[in-house]
Amino acid sequence: MQPLIDNARTFGQRPEEFAKLAAGQSPQVLFITCSDSRVVPALITGARPGELFELRTAGNIVPPYASEHPTSEAATIEYAVEVLGVRDIVVCGHSHCGAVGALVRGDDLTAVPAVRDWLASATPRPAVAAEDPEVAEGVQSHVLTQLLRLRSYPCVERRVKEDQLALHAWYYEVHTGAVRTHRPQTDTFEAL
DSSP states (O other), rough: OHOOOOHHHTTTTTTHGGGGGOOOOSEEEEEEEEOOOOOOOHHHHHOOOSSEEEEEEGGGOOOOOOTSSSSSSHHHHHHIIIOOSSSEEEEEEEOOOOHHHHHHTTOOEEESHHHHHHHHHOOOOSSOOOOOOEEEEHHHHHHHHHHHHHHHHHHHHHHHHHHHOOEEEEEEOOOOOOEEEEEEOOOEEEOO
């Protein structure tokens, strides 16, 4: 913890670098990814403060849209699309994902009931082999499922139809740093 505290103490000693951020934000991209500490959106993309709007959830899950019982995730997506006017949304899964790995393997999650219930209610189990420690195929399938779910959000559906919003599926390899994007033409994940 101490290195984090030390950096936080010196971080605010450059106010001229941050003054313009007080005027507001206008990110062009909503980046939806996992809460995993090995996935750092700004590091992966090179984004500076104010350039990337982030939504981080266990397993980069986009929950089903429900206007009568809105979720924090739905509110974040709606705000990014309707208020900030983002032009792109990236759903980025990653190798070695604990959430997707638990789904693929059918792990017993009784010791972590909130995690168990979040995974069970928020996403279907990917139908792939459980032997791969990277869970690459499972994560890639999972990312595409989340992208489909994202399309069901009214604000996203409308903006996509108006050609005002593009959706992207990415897969990040934590062990290599490589990023792959889904190519609908070939239904494969290829290097960016």
